[in-house]
Amino acid sequence: MPSRYLFHFAQVHTDFRLPELQSIAELHSIAYTLPENQDDRDPRRPFMVVELEGEEQARLLARRCILIKAVYEFYAQGSTYEELHAANKLSEPLWTRYAEDTSFRFLVSSSHHKIPQSRQREVMESFSYMDFKGKIDMKNPEIILLCFEEYEERHDKTLAKYEGDGDFRQVFFGRLIEEGSARPLVGKFDVKKRVYYGNTSMESEISLLMANQTLASPGKLVYDPFMGTGSMAYPTAHFGALVYGSDIDGRQMRGKQKKPGIIRAATQYGTASQIIDLATFDVTHNPWRCGELFDAIVTDPPYGVRAGAKRLGRKRELSERQRELCLQHSISPRPDDQPYIPPTKPYELSHLAVDLVLLARYLLKPGGRLVFFLPTVTDEYEEVDIYSMLCDGMEVIANSLQDFGSWGRRLVTIKKTTSKKYDPPTFEPVQPKYEEPVHVPAHKDFREKYFQGFKPKSSEEVQNAVNTEAEGSQ
Template sequence: MEYLIRFSQSHETFRLAEIQSLAIVEGIDLNVISYSEESPFCVVRLPSEDAAKALLKRSVLAQTIHEHWGTAENYDELHAIIKRDTAHLWPQYKDVSFKINIDTYQGSRPDKRKIELINSFAYLAFEGLILLKSPDQEFTIFEQWDFDAVPRNLPDPLRIYFGRLVGRSVREVIKTYDLKKRGYISTTSMDSELALVTANIALAAPGKIFYDPFVGTGSFPIACAHFGALGFGSDIDGRSVRGEGGKKSLKGNFQQYGLEKLLGDVFVCDLTNSPVRRARTFDGIVCDPPYGVREGLRVLGCKDPEQKDAWLVEKGKQLYRNPRFVPPKKPYSFMAMLDDILNFAADTLVDNGRLSFWMPTANDEEQEIPIPAHPCLELVVVCTQVFNKWSRRLITYRRLPEAEVDMSALSQRKQEEQQNGHTADDLNAFRRAYFKGFKSEKANPDVVN
């Protein structure tokens, strides 16, 4: 049976990825018939109405799903399709209460015209009560208008859909986790909508273990916990993990939402100096690594431990148990960080487990940072959030079973891995481009590297 999904018209490159991921979580056979990022309407084929309800029950970017009765470019054609293809369904709804809505995307209709359009479906011969609140069945006329249809005074929509409401999404949950209502956040806390979408695309679900190696104030583990996964996290900055204690802390955020039972643990470390065993235990890794813009990227360690920084090493050995001790840090390459994330995921994800991480890039093709690759990881989808001169991408990989890994490519990768550079700018091409306003160095010959 065909179903019509009504998406929110936001984060367009994420919408299909979320729905396809939810189909995997629910074990649903999903076939996308028509979809465009320019439209909030998507027609899919699903095995049953129960499957349609299950598909949307935890979606964040969709709004509703409807049994698809017809699509056409005008009302005469739509009525003909409905009469031809759905007459056998009408008797089921003859005596139940109902209502018919009109959803005019990018367009507008006066109330009088809306009533006329609703009455044009009188041939359905529904005899039940018309209830505007809580009817047994709800039908909707969806009109898709061209851009700026109202100021351009366009007479007709581009396309018309008609369907019976089957299920709703959980889009309202965005308000529950709104950062403005959260007790403890930082300047880099991921907003609730994208955190929840990331958890969905990474296949967070009950019985799964998820980990965020750049946990900060806990946005991603909280989102994963909302969908039933057990969340773990770590961060190089112990202050962000501990907060002020009580409600003003990462654990306090979990308590605020009643999710404390789904917080495994949080600890202080960086990805290159991690106590996490390299064992295939995580079902998912979700994170938003630091971009190194506000300050250069750092990892634990000393730039020159054998000479001027040697005393820091000895101090660390003596005082590492002191909660006030701040360990020394050294510069870290942005590109090396990406490689380390992929290596860590390859070592710790279960078969078919997912890595979903955010990565910045310039919008200019010449300055665009390439998507990193790893022989053990298959690229699943890339979703993009565009800003002014730069974008950030949510990149999702699937951990391949060992039998599918190209072992020769893996061996070659290990031989080629190395780190170069010394300063924050040398190590981070994105940071350098950010502070140059993403101006092409070819277009600015006076710029000295």
């Protein structure tokens, strides 16, 4: 019979909580049930009561989910202490087994508020009917009982000390099962402590969340096609996966020392042996000659705020004279004996996203996941933007927003739902099909919008952009 457990979440990245919980539950084949009441399953609240088969499942989630601070055996909750105590008495079979001779520690805590010591003592004394006879041990107790008061967030208010005390939304009570042992990984992978990183390195907490979305575990093979300085490789390898990386600019992966920067950083984390290889190539001219190689693809595509995406090609076609000179140089060696550096051109984000999904469908095993960030303009975003990049056999299973105000970036998780084999994508531009009313995806031309301060375009400018896009694809 399922039991109820109280999950205490870190108050960050609230939109990422349920997708992460779902992913780790899938990884460990854990069945769970969220509260039926929408208010009780609101991911912005710090506490949630979840039904699980047993305590071991709760421990597995606490050991892997980055956003879980702790998990408790749930005893009771209420909007007042009278309701809490009434519910706790109904849960008596759960806690009476500890009443006779178990050492314990009793704590009273809260969210978004500080409870005065005097009232903490009153709350503890109100549980005297439980009649615990074991030793009170503040250092090494056998069990820890916690009473949590949940207060509303008050970011926009300046309150006096203890103001609003007792005016809580809900109060919860339970026994600590396990503290979230994955949370300390945020400090371990802190970019500031890393031996090699760059100005586009992903912050540790987000990279850990991305790794969890890939279901990284021992025996799995994960690919990052925009490797950069390797931010996604380290946590993915930490969870046991083998990692392959590539980038159009090998300097990002190598750094300036003889030993590649990514390998140096992976050595720092004890995962260098799990970096299978690093290669320099353009994903639109990739060397993959067979598909269904990888269990997951995880990446943060460059979208132009710090570094723009590039692909092989020229911005302008060469003249006949220039073609002749290039042909001559290809036959005879260059007089300065310098290596040939192929030209590149900008890789527009909306095209990149479509190509990335096509590449993932080809390279992923059935059931594999593509996890990537997509920046969007807040005022222009519509749900169709994410689904417009999909192709047959690929399904969106999570879409979490990291909000920065006028723009945000969405962590998109797409699953390969087909076992059909597909040919390698050609990455040829496809003429866009626009229907009335015209809606341009909120991530299209993101770099231009970012540096323009996200000023809305007039209807005439939008139509001109559409016409230009159509003409360029003909």
